[in-house]
Amino acid sequence: MLLSVRSWLHHPLTHNSAFMHLWAGQTAAEVGFQVATLATSAIAITLLHATETQIGLLSGLQTLAFLLVGLPAGAWVDGWRKRRVMIAANLTRITALTSIPLAYILSSLTLVHLMVVAALLGLSTVFFDVAYQSYVPLIASRRYIGAANGRLEASYQVGLAGGPGLGGWLLGIVAPPLVYLLTASTYVASTWAIWRIRTPEPAPVRAGGTLVAQIREGLAFVRGQRLLYPLFSCIAAAAFASAGIRVLLPILVLRTLSMSATQLGLLLSAGAIGGFLGALTRPLWIGHLGIGRTLVITNIVGVLVLLAQPASIHAPAMAAWIIAVSGVTSSYFLTVYNVTQMSLRQEICPPHMLGRMNAIFRFAVWGVMPLGSFVAGLVASWAGVEATMYIFTATAIAAGIAMGFTPAARIRGASAADAS
Template structure:
């Protein structure tokens, strides 16, 4: 068996890391523009009900729940780079179908449901492939820092995406604005295609068995108390986040009376919060410890969400913006630390399956939360759905106080749980 090539350890001096960094940023801008435009189409163009909008948001996550574990096995059996490139091309094709259907006067709710499902499915391949690729490009000493920078560019894109999407939607209409997302996905695919690091062809089991390989990923997570606690708490918190995301645009446009430009400004608070969280996570974690920082951040996220729900019309958008900043900054700090822990303790040949298992469990919460949030908005109001979601999110940190995460000071050595 040939020896695997050494992982490059530098980051921005490493051209390949810069390329994956660029890919993530471009892809995230594309997603933000796509999601914002889809929201406007659902709320304004097609005038869907709250429950229909909840189902629309859930379609994105249902794709991961249905196929995530299979994708995890495929990612571990194949090289990551081609998976990422092809998934970005397919995302662009799926999104391009929306303005084409609109131009032909054939855009329907069913088309949007299908587009959202396929966007979610292609995103599964991109997300799992990208998460498996990063630990191959940099070693564990730089993993938390590398993840925080990637999260930072995601968050910066989360700022630019909605800020650009609002005026684009007003100027071009929502379906046409989606073309910007298509271009962003193409830039992302091109950046990854230029990566020079040569992956070895993954070793395939002598007698490959899909079920056995899936079970190995599940057992790896649930065999460790810290990973088990993280994934279960994350699933609970994603119930609330799913409801919040599904009803946020409904609340801002229908109940708070904000324009699409102002709604884009509020959503841009996610990007500002993400950049802030990515900037602070390293310093705070170094002083307080990785685990305590993650738990404290999760406790802060719920109140941030509640601030958004408490905002009103007019200048209330500024209050909602601040709430978005607090909510997302806290979630980013939590995510960077727990994802870095998971990547560090997982051997390279299981990164896809373990990452997919966590995503399937967590995104199941998002899917259910989106649907429940939509029906809650139908029965009561979008604001009520947001307030309930905030209370649920705040309660999420409590179970983690009973796990070893509360004492975790540093990211462990590579493959620490492999035995």
């Protein structure tokens, strides 16, 4: 572990100013995102008394933009300066977030307002995520794409570790809507860090033809890649199920187990410990197993342990520990999986197609999330939270098993060039 830390400190990326600013900006944004996610659940459940179906709809709205504009966003971002897109997306998020505490102070906060803000945040996130994923290969050598994604995933885990814990603590001392002010401040810090990047960005290549033709070109590229297309289908199925699991966990903790929002924040934070370790130790997995087996094994194990969370209902005295330990373990394995599949995609894709390729995969992952969230809410209102969590976890496990039959699973080395 100490060797891994030293390799991070002395890695060429550490001396890459542009990447370090992007990394700092992404870390700040992730902390804010996690705080806002927890605050949104707390507002809907405890302040506005939303039903399970309404909570599912609210969660779905946060990712609906990936389904509606995910594909054209990729074509647009390919023709735009990525840094400018990220800054504009952050400014939009800051404006939307500050409207929540303002409405609360004026006693006019409603569930509809919360849903509108959730949708705007999702729309901004579409463009920010596609832009930053396409920006990484432009400022980091393709040789270091895996290492760069590992650090960005570590940022996500830092946000997951600190955000819910910080949000849970704040929810214990201030009204939930006021927590959004902290989230807005993290996006201000993110904007400042990205604005500070001084490395010239290559001029974007303007694709010819109509928007529809550009989208078709991107889809044709993914469809024609024997490594990517089968993986695309499995990732979409897993994302649908994972969205359902995520939307039900706060209900399980806050309602079924009668824990507080502070306890929920601490439980979510604990899971991120595993994620950070996963980002740090991923090279060891790749070195021992290769890309293919790492993808399949870490995905299946990471989802399998989540079966313990709904089962914790039957051991209420130990429920918090069961949820925390399963979260740590799951986050560790799924982080290794996520960094590996993202790096594989970026290694294969030519620079002029990065925006569309990333958007197509974001469409597959995030585009189905609103459907998964909404369906989970509907099923839970009929079958109960525990049974629904079992159903959606089993679906995610099946998607991981199917991944084992894809060509990507047969990559034995540490590069796509090692595919058999």
